[in-house]
Amino acid sequence: MSDRTDEARESGGESPPADSEQLLRLERQLCFVLHATSRAFDTLYRPVLAELGLTYPQYLVMLAVWEHGERSVKELGQSLRLDSGTLSPLLKRLEKAGFVRRERSPDDERSVVVHPTEEGIALRERAGDIPRRILSATGLDEQQLGELHSALNSVTSALDRAAEEIDRQD
Amino acid sequence: MSDRTDEARESGGESPPADSEQLLRLERQLCFVLHATSRAFDTLYRPVLAELGLTYPQYLVMLAVWEHGERSVKELGQSLRLDSGTLSPLLKRLEKAGFVRRERSPDDERSVVVHPTEEGIALRERAGDIPRRILSATGLDEQQLGELHSALNSVTSALDRAAEEIDRQD
DNA sequence: CACGATTTGGTTGTGCACAACCGACTGTTA
DNA sequence: TAACAGTCGGTTGTGCACAACCAAATCGTG
Numbered sequence: 001m002s003d004r005t006d007e008a009r010e011s012g013g014e015s016p017p018a019d020s021e022q023l024l025r026l027e028r029q030l031c032f033v034l035h036a037t038s039r040a041f042d043t044l045y046r047p048v049l050a051e052l053g054l055t056y057p058q059y060l061v062m063l064a065v066w067e068h069g070e071r072s073v074k075e076l077g078q079s080l081r082l083d084s085g086t087l088s089p090l091l092k093r094l095e096k097a098g099f100v101r102r103e104r105s106p107d108d109e110r111s112v113v114v115h116p117t118e119e120g121i122a123l124r125e126r127a128g129d130i131p132r133r134i135l136s137a138t139g140l141d142e143q144q145l146g147e148l149h150s151a152l153n154s155v156t157s158a159l160d161r162a163a164e165e166i167d168r169q170d
Numbered sequence: 171m172s173d174r175t176d177e178a179r180e181s182g183g184e185s186p187p188a189d190s191e192q193l194l195r196l197e198r199q200l201c202f203v204l205h206a207t208s209r210a211f212d213t214l215y216r217p218v219l220a221e222l223g224l225t226y227p228q229y230l231v232m233l234a235v236w237e238h239g240e241r242s243v244k245e246l247g248q249s250l251r252l253d254s255g256t257l258s259p260l261l262k263r264l265e266k267a268g269f270v271r272r273e274r275s276p277d278d279e280r281s282v283v284v285h286p287t288e289e290g291i292a293l294r295e296r297a298g299d300i301p302r303r304i305l306s307a308t309g310l311d312e313q314q315l316g317e318l319h320s321a322l323n324s325v326t327s328a329l330d331r332a333a334e335e336i337d338r339q340d
Numbered sequence: 341c342a343c344g345a346t347t348t349g350g351t352t353g354t355g356c357a358c359a360a361c362c363g364a365c366t367g368t369t370a
Numbered sequence: 371t372a373a374c375a376g377t378c379g380g381t382t383g384t385g386c387a388c389a390a391c392c393a394a395a396t397c398g399t400g
Contacts, residue, residue, distance in 0.1 A: 039387085042387085042388090043388095046388085072378090073378080073379065074377090074378065074379085084378080084379050084380065084381095085379095085380080085381080085382090087379090088379065088380055088381080089380095089381095108377090108378085109378095110377060110378040110379070111377090111378065111379085112378080112379065112380095
């Protein structure tokens, strides 16, 4: 296996070098499978959550709200990695469905606090068996689950660092 | 950003018996991190692909078209797990951008075949270094990459089987 | 041939996601 | 006090994703 770095091979180069082909294939497969996994999760959750009247991102928001009692839009955005352009209409739909209420904080009128309604709290009970159903669908035991979780976590933080690096260059 | 507040708060060394709370936490974290990883990939690709005038799903389509020379809409939908409601407008945008052409197959007038234009083929050269840039950003070596790939793959097929099972019950 | 079922892609409607921009509020400084 | 920069949500525009529905082409059987 030659390990030479291929640069300065540009205009007129008809076929890319072989290891570049290999890298392209690897990257392609990782993209594909990550997208596919994300879509598969969504497909599995969709009918289950439809019984509760929630979409998958709405479910993620409810999980955060259930756990913390109340959350500002800013906090939700940070932990779920969503910006206000996504959260604002989503929260309005959740409010319209009767699961949460949104109120300006008295302390800081810029901030909007989201907390569950009675109905939203009651929903938690009905959602109680979802984790078990989903986890059993993955076919993973607790250890494999943990490994996948930490693998994805480390990839994510690596990607975050890389994105910040690119950001810094501008 | 990159606050990582409530993640990894309680991933201590011990593993207590997996009660319902524990399961909920695991499920929550797996959902979150998968979504987060998907989003992080998207964020990293976005500026890189913007130089080429592509979005991430458009890039996936171009990868498939580059590899096979030409693909029907049906084939694209199968390999990328997208339906026509997503692909049709996406392919129109790619055609408008001048990267592909769409033509009814002479053999079967129902089928639409997508193939790259000259400009689309030329784009492949300009996209040549993307895999290396992305892969180095992940901070994974070839073996870790393969492990993650196969882990995601097995999860995806387990989820597919589970979804089919649910489907069959209706 | 005619009839009906299937395949294939397209359209419409709803919702998620981000970038770019805006307006209101807050804390600091002059 | 007035001016200012920074924070926080919201709005608009573009694109992805799916469900539900539709039209044309094809295939199968009588």
